Amino acid sequence: MLSRKKLDPRIIMAFIWSALLVFSPPCAQQTAAAYLGGELSTRYVVNLKEGDSYDAFSSLELELESRFGPVDLYLNPVLTFNFQQSAGDAFLKEAYLDFYFADFDLRVGKQLVTWGKADGMVLTNMVNPLDLTEYPVVDFADQFQSINAVKIDYYLSSKLLEIIWVPEFEPAKMDPALLQKHPAATIPPPPKDLSRKEMKSSLENSEIALKYSSLGQGYDYELVAGYFWDDEPTMHLEEKNGNLVMVPEHHRLTMVGGSLSTALGPFVVRIEGAYLNGKYFGASDPLASDGTLQKDQVKFLLAGDYALGDYLLSLQVMEEIILDYEQGINKEEYTELVSLLISRSFLRETLSTEVTFYYDQAHEQLLVRPRIGYDLSDQVNFKGGACYALDGGVRDDVLFLQINYLF
């Protein structure tokens, strides 16, 4: 019998891959379809605060799809190059196999999963950790990191039961500007002890998530639950050898929630809520001996989309509430995040324009993000825009222009 220590998730993943490849229906001889496409992009970003400071990036993104009978292979490799830093990178954005059976589908590999009805706000959409290093964000999906996971979608008529197992925890990639501007203000910068930050790869440390959803007449809904790790580490203050040290540590987080969307005439109403159990918050409360307090948290979103003539308006209001609140927590009991998107396309949808306003109470900022896109042809398009703080602002104001060649 295997001891628990031997149940390494990587071994389990390898076993699943092998078993699927061996026992999946015979398919090697029946290659039905293959697709190779890609996108070459170059982006210039001008920092408005620092005058002549700018960055230039290029990226080559490929998409390979190959179908072998009931099995699909999907690969999405990306090459990037930063001209200012003369540095490049290569990574797989997604890489997975899909296995299709009569009543269920199985996806194994590096993947992105989206839950919930909110656009650009995180409530129940907790399967993939955030990547807040991308700035400015041109494509919303770039705000999330793909993860290695096994996903089973089981279909019961129009209902779906989704089970996701994430064998290895990946922390969020934090926004460096946010970290600089919002340190734990009352705490001097002590040295860090990273001994508890790294997560050991083990079955006990894996994550699991469930979704039960329906899409049908009148309305759609999702009921979700997950046993995750908090993607952001909690900064515990501890005394070691007479010195104060900061010990970042990830904690378990249990989430239950749901979402619903329905069309009411010209309106599409979206509702989403999440209850988080076990969330840690930084605290300056003297009773919080290690600078943290554990509290449950509720998040709630109400949103509406409305077409007004040629314009599409989308308003989202999200409220975050810390339950059993105590003075001294380094976050307000109630915080709001509001977004308003106004968009319109012109010239037979070859020219698209939009502007989004964000009000982020927690970081005391009001941002405006105008965007413009123009399709010169089916192969070449331009995207431009700005991120500008009308009030507050954690990151520098920037302008960007991106040229894309699709093939």
Add this chain to the structure above:
Amino acid sequence: MKTKVNFYWMLVLVLGLLVGPALTGTVVGSELSGREIMEKVYNRDEGEDRISTLRMVLVNKFGDQRSREIKQFEKNFGPVEKKIMFFLSPRDVRNTSFMNWSYDKERAHDDDQWIHLPALRKVKRISAENRGDYFMGSDFTYDDLGDRGLDDDRHTLLKTEEIKGETCYVVESVPREPNYMYAKTISWVMKDKWIGVKKEFYDSAGKLLKVLSVKKYQEIQGILTILEAQMHNVQTGHKTIMETSDVQYNTGVKDDLFSERMMRRGL
């Protein structure tokens, strides 16, 4: 009969007011009213299900062309008519899919519509009310592509006229809805065949806006099917050519094709 906009019933439905299969054994006389003519056009056999590939070529006034390709599946479930469309090209819309469920008038229920956005890994519900928007940058509005109700308009037979050697009824249809996007439409319906060969759309000021012309049609499995049509916006000079191919009727399209699973999975 469907309540209202049958969002993407593409080419056959694009020409819904114009096109109908031959009604064998039906005797039609010139004493038919405009409504009776259009009723025959509406009450045609469209099969229980249909599979087709649609190619739209968008041509601007300078002659520049862009094309979009779509695979679509449609099925009549009795009280509800479902269709799902998979966008094949160009690349920026590839793997996008759209699904529409259209309900009987008796159900008094708006269409349900969803779009799968692969970049967001998300299936989003959208409102079916935006009937005046242009579909994928073409010259067809969603309402043009829809299955407009027979009694949404008042139909008047204006005259008969010869087009390409065929005698056509010329029927004017004026919407009952006062603020509808068109002041009126005029359809040329081929006598005995109940096929439209031409349709004119007039803007709210009463000025000619668009002309739809059928270029090619063919009987497939006993159902007359439009294979090529052109919509010309005479005010902007923009044109859209719609070509339909690989048409199959009554193949027994599976019910579960019209689901979130297939929207995400694609073809």
